[in-house]
Amino acid sequence: MTDPCPSCGQLDQVQHVPAVYRGGHSFFRGQGPTVAVPAGDGVVYTSSQVSGVSVTAVARSLDPFPPPRRSGGLLAAVLALALVGSCFLLLPLSAADDPPPGGAGAAALGYAALSLPAVCVYGAAGVLVWLYVRRLRAHRRQRRGVPAAQQVWEQGWFCHRCGGVYFADAGRLLTPAHFRQLVARAGGYDR
Numbered sequence: 001m002t003d004p005c006p007s008c009g010q011l012d013q014v015q016h017v018p019a020v021y022r023g024g025h026s027f028f029r030g031q032g033p034t035v036a037v038p039a040g041d042g043v044v045y046t047s048s049q050v051s052g053v054s055v056t057a058v059a060r061s062l063d064p065f066p067p068p069r070r071s072g073g074l075l076a077a078v079l080a081l082a083l084v085g086s087c088f089l090l091l092p093l094s095a096a097d098d099p100p101p102g103g104a105g106a107a108a109l110g111y112a113a114l115s116l117p118a119v120c121v122y123g124a125a126g127v128l129v130w131l132y133v134r135r136l137r138a139h140r141r142q143r144r145g146v147p148a149a150q151q152v153w154e155q156g157w158f159c160h161r162c163g164g165v166y167f168a169d170a171g172r173l174l175t176p177a178h179f180r181q182l183v184a185r186a187g188g189y190d191r
Contacts, residue, residue, distance in 0.1 A: 005159035017156035024059020061176035064153035085121035149187025
């Protein structure tokens with residue numbers, strides 16, 4: 001058992017933080033609305049399956065895990081830039097059959113000028129690859145810190161009457177945001 005809430009002094013509305021978090025997730029599945037679809041000379045009635053997760057605000061405020069970060073946008077941008085850079089790289093190759101007047105120096109300068117957009121686009125793609133690798137490393141660091149953060153998170157108690165979190169040995173009530181900050185600091189993924 002735990003100590004009563006340090007703010008209100010009561011124990012009847014106190015619950016372990018993992019229990020509040022898990023209790024705030026409701027899974028649902030059901031039948032969607034019926035829709036009439038014309039098919040040939042008749043009409044076909046169809047409906048869809050609906051499923052999902054409903055999360056309470058309290059459970060969301062006590063979430064111990066770092067927010068997920070998607071990196072698909074960076075990869076898509078790298079692929080698009082590589083495609084555009086390849087198209088720009090075709091410019092100097094298309095001019096190889098018809099060299100400019102002025103000799104080899106003018107031809108080299110012309111190729112360099114026509115290759116400049118491709119080099120710039122490939123440079124931008126390189127920067128995006130660097131950002132992607134950096135994001136992967138940060139995500140890996142966060143994953144390593146989750147067990148330490150979860151250990152701190154599991155020691156918390158939530159008072160439904162006061163809306164705050166406390167540790168049994170600390171003796172002061174924390175806001176859920178401050179509690180999440182302490183958990184994130186323990187995991188090493190606070191920012």
